[in-house]
Amino acid sequence: MTQVSTSKAAPPLNRATRIWTTGVWFLPFGLFAVLFLFLPSIGLFVGSVTGGAHGLTLTYFGQLFQSQYLDAYKVSVELSAATALIGAVVGVVLAWAVVGGGLPRFLRPFFLTFSGVASNFAGIPLAFAFTASLGPVGLVTLFLSHHLNLNLYQHGFSLFGFSGLVITYLYFQIPLMVLLMVPALDNMSRWGEAAMNLGASPWQFWWHIGLPILRLPLLGATLLLFGNSFGAYATAYALTSGMINLVPIVIGQELSGNVVFSPSLADALAVGMVLIMTTIFAVYLLTNRNVVRWQR
Amino acid sequence: MKGSRIWSLIVGVVGLLYFVVPLIATAQFSVQEGPSKPFWAAYSSILADPQFWSSLRLSLFMALSAVVIGLVVIVPAAYWAFLRVPRMQSWVEFISILPFVVPPIVLVLGLVRLYGSGFGPLSDRPVMLMAAYGVVSMPYLFRSVDNGLRSMDVRALTEAALGLGASWPRVLFRVVLPNLRTALLGGAFLVFALIMGEYAISSMLGFNTFGVYMLLTGQTRAHAAAALALISFGLVWLLVGVMQAVNRGNVTIGGAR
Numbered sequence: 094m095t096q097v098s099t100s101k102a103a104p105p106l107n108r109a110t111r112i113w114t115t116g117v118w119f120l121p122f123g124l125f126a127v128l129f130l131f132l133p134s135i136g137l138f139v140g141s142v143t144g145g146a147h148g149l150t151l152t153y154f155g156q157l158f159q160s161q162y163l164d165a166y167k168v169s170v171e172l173s174a175a176t177a178l179i180g181a182v183v184g185v186v187l188a189w190a191v192v193g194g195g196l197p198r199f200l201r202p203f204f205l206t207f208s209g210v211a212s213n214f215a216g217i218p219l220a221f222a223f224t225a226s227l228g229p230v231g232l233v234t235l236f237l238s239h240h241l242n243l244n245l246y247q248h249g250f251s252l253f254g255f256s257g258l259v260i261t262y263l264y265f266q267i268p269l270m271v272l273l274m275v276p277a278l279d280n281m282s283r284w285g286e287a288a289m290n291l292g293a294s295p296w297q298f299w300w301h302i303g304l305p306i307l308r309l310p311l312l313g314a315t316l317l318l319f320g321n322s323f324g325a326y327a328t329a330y331a332l333t334s335g336m337i338n339l340v341p342i343v344i345g346q347e348l349s350g351n352v353v354f355s356p357s358l359a360d361a362l363a364v365g366m367v368l369i370m371t372t373i374f375a376v377y378l379l380t381n382r383n384v385v386r387w388q389r
Numbered sequence: 390m391k392g393s394r395i396w397s398l399i400v401g402v403v404g405l406l407y408f409v410v411p412l413i414a415t416a417q418f419s420v421q422e423g424p425s426k427p428f429w430a431a432y433s434s435i436l437a438d439p440q441f442w443s444s445l446r447l448s449l450f451m452a453l454s455a456v457v458i459g460l461v462v463i464v465p466a467a468y469w470a471f472l473r474v475p476r477m478q479s480w481v482e483f484i485s486i487l488p489f490v491v492p493p494i495v496l497v498l499g500l501v502r503l504y505g506s507g508f509g510p511l512s513d514r515p516v517m518l519m520a521a522y523g524v525v526s527m528p529y530l531f532r533s534v535d536n537g538l539r540s541m542d543v544r545a546l547t548e549a550a551l552g553l554g555a556s557w558p559r560v561l562f563r564v565v566l567p568n569l570r571t572a573l574l575g576g577a578f579l580v581f582a583l584i585m586g587e588y589a590i591s592s593m594l595g596f597n598t599f600g601v602y603m604l605l606t607g608q609t610r611a612h613a614a615a616a617l618a619l620i621s622f623g624l625v626w627l628l629v630g631v632m633q634a635v636n637r638g639n640v641t642i643g644g645a646r
Contacts, residue, residue: 115474117406122466125458126484128511129520133499134491140502157602187404190397200401209629210409210622216586218618222411225418225615264411267404282599324492327588331604341494342588348498348593363495370490376566 134367137360144357145213153361162343162362169323169340170369172255176262177318181311183265185261185278192278193285208268215265220331223261227252253333261328266318273314276308313381318372325368340366412622419615431616435606441617444602449600451591454583455522456577459530462523467534468565485531488524493589496521500592514594521590526580529614533576537569571635578632582625 141153156162190196191204226233229246237243250258281303288298326341335342335351340362346352347359391495422430435441463485470477500521504511511517546568550560588600597605603621607614 116467118465118469119477121462122481122484125462126487129500129524130484130487130491130496131498133503135502136503137495137499151539183404186400190400190404193397195568196397196401206630206633207408209633210626213582213629214586214622214623216588217600217607218586218621221603221614221618222415222622224611225618226411226414232417233410264408268408324494326492326494327586327600327604330442330588331607341492344494344498345589348494348501356502359498363498366495367491371494374490376564 102330120201131189137363137367141364142260143359144355144360153355154365156355156358157296157361157365161338162358165338165340165343165362166339167367172258172262172271173322175259176266176322177315178272179314180263180266180318181257184267184314185274185311187267188274188278191372192275193282205272206257208271211270212265212268212272215325216327217331219261219264223252223257223264227257227260235314237301258329258332258337261332262322262325263388266322269321270314273305273317277310281307309328309380313377316373316377316380320370320377322368323373410569412619415615415618415622419619422612427592430474431610431612434610435613435616435620440597440602444597447596448585448587448599449581451518451522452581454519455526455584456530456580458519458523459526459580460534460573463527463531463534464566465561468543468561471538472547478488482531482535486528488527491524493521493525493587494593496524497590497593514596518591518594518596521594522584522587525587525590526576526583529579530573530576531572531581533572533579534569535570536575537572540572541568575632575635578635579626582628582632585624585628586621607641 101370142151143147144150145152157166157325191201196204223231225231226243228234229252231252234245237245252261284302284306285298287301294303324341326345329339330342330345333342335346342360344366347354347356404466419431420428422428422434463481466481470481491499497517497519500517504517506512511520546564549562550564555563561576586600587598588604591598592601592604599621603614603617606617
């Protein structure tokens with residue numbers, strides 16, 4: 094009995110110290126996340142459901158369904174979906190060209206480093222680079238009109254609209270897809286050799302082995318590409334001078350005071366973005382739970 | 390597999406064109422300042438611009454603070470979770486990658502709304518900028534800290550140091566951090582590459598960072614802007630190159646876009 098009571102007396106103190114020391118180690122992390130990530134996000138949510146004269150309100154979320162804001166979401170989603178899908182397909186094909194042994198092996202390290210650089214080369218300088226190539230007097234535009242007699246801008250193309258943004262975004266989307274898929278494809282090339290040795294045709298290999306194995310990593314990477322483009326601001330702003338109706342641009346207009354509308358509406362727009370991103374991320378986590386450490 | 394080789398070659402060449410032509414066009418544009426001027430005119434005008442240097446310094450300083458803040462926040466939590474509270478590990482990881490869900494423009498909106506005025510030091514714009522950059526860099530720094538912790542025997546090293554009479558701060562600064570050094574370098578360079586071109590957050594908070602300077606230059610001096618784009622590409626190449634030499638295969642999402 095005495096033994097039991099001593100062992101019972103000890104734990105509370107132990108536990109208290111343990112909680113205290115643990116608290117000290119986690120405090121900076123928790124405090125930082127709460128102050129600069131959680132509270133601002135919660136603040137936006139609170140701002141979006143208050144701000145009217147009558148306390149709690151869903152007015153501002155209702156206003157999101159007005160054509161102008163609904164359109165902003167539509168364009169944002171379309172832009173992200175287009176760049177994610179094209180980026181995913183082209184990225185996988187490119188990655189396979191290098192990993193699958195079709196291209197000389199010495200190109201591989203260069204290719205991977207370049208992918209790392211290009212996936213980080215975004216924002217203002219990327220917009221400049223594409224203006225210099227596909228702008229009205231860009232190198233490619235002039236080349237096409239002089240040598241192939243093809244005037245892009247007379248055929249409805251504009252770098253400063255939707256199609257131009259898609260082409261520009263692909264400059265960081267494709268390399269990101271390459272980086273995300275190379276580890277998985279590396280394994281695949283081993284499977285490929287085994288299948289070929291057993292007499293499978295390339296078509297059989299991809300249909301029966303490649304796709305089933307790659308399905309979830311492919312989905313996960315495409316979702317990440319979507320999220321990557323959905324929050325993008327600088328590239329679109331620099332290319333269109335803020336004239337395109339994307340959700341981040343609309344939020345930026347309100348924030349910089351260029352266009353004055355209700356602050357609560359901007360909060361609601363932002364909360365909508367976070368909700369979409371959270372959905373994307375949740376699907377990603379659910380389908381790729383064991384691939385979360387995507388760099389390994 | 391002859392057919393597949395030809396296809397790979399075609400894919401490779403088309404890919405190469407798409408990725409190299411914009412760089413060539415930018416280079417070509419940057420050396421055509423005017424018929425009467427030497428080809429390096431755009432570059433020399435930038436290098437002679439005090440704004441260029443001050444914006445570069447500001448961005449470098451902010452990137453450095455983001456790395457320092459991120460490490461101060463993440464290393465103790467990740468280390469302790471790794472050493473003593475394994476069930477906290479997934480939470481630390483989850484919270485560290487959460488900034489992906491909050492786009493930079495939303496983050497800065499949230500910060501301005503909440504701390505815009507009347508919150509003492511939290512309402513200082515430089516503090517807000519540093520905090521925002523710290524949040525943005527959390528996923529990358531966590532990943533490199535996590536990699537580093539996994540690649541060393543944390544428990545044995547800690548117990549050996551404690552057994553030899555070292556205090557906790559000493560364990561952290563003289564044992565854990567030096568062993569994390571290589572892994573941390575990779576994440577740090579990635580954060581530098583991200584923050585050097587960052588535009589959304591700093592422009593909303595009214596700072597003349599490198600990204601904002603680039604945009605302002607583009608509005609008035611097109612050739613200088615092209616030169617800046619190339620300089621920035623070189624910078625990213627340098628940072629990412631070092632990062633990849635240090636630890637392979639980091640992947641970036643969000644940030645400067």
